[in-house]
Amino acid sequence: MANPFKYRALSPNGPATDAAPVVPDDATDLPDVAIALYIETGGSLTVTTEAGQVRTVQVTDFTILPIAVARVHQTGTTATGVHALVLA
Numbered sequence: 001m002a003n004p005f006k007y008r009a010l011s012p013n014g015p016a017t018d019a020a021p022v023v024p025d026d027a028t029d030l031p032d033v034a035i036a037l038y039i040e041t042g043g044s045l046t047v048t049t050e051a052g053q054v055r056t057v058q059v060t061d062f063t064i065l066p067i068a069v070a071r072v073h074q075t076g077t078t079a080t081g082v083h084a085l086v087l088a
Contacts, residue, residue, distance in 0.1 A: 035085055
């Protein structure tokens with residue numbers, strides 16, 4: 001199978017190279033900063049951005065949130081099915 005991304009440089013503009021499931025945790029950062037999050041079931045989402053700010057946002061089902069995220073907090077997060085879109 002041909003891979004059209006084989007020689008493409010990784011870019012924060014995408015595409016992401018993986019979608020890693022996220023387990024919200026108040027004390028642990030994601031293994032890799034996400035270039036965006038994909039959320040299957042909406043609700044509240046509390047994150048620490050790559051810039052170090054803690055933000056809480058409301059998201060709907062099947063949302064792509066285009067914010068660089070370092071941590072997804074358990075406290076304040078009711079959204080489920082969160083995936084980190086990363087450049088691995």
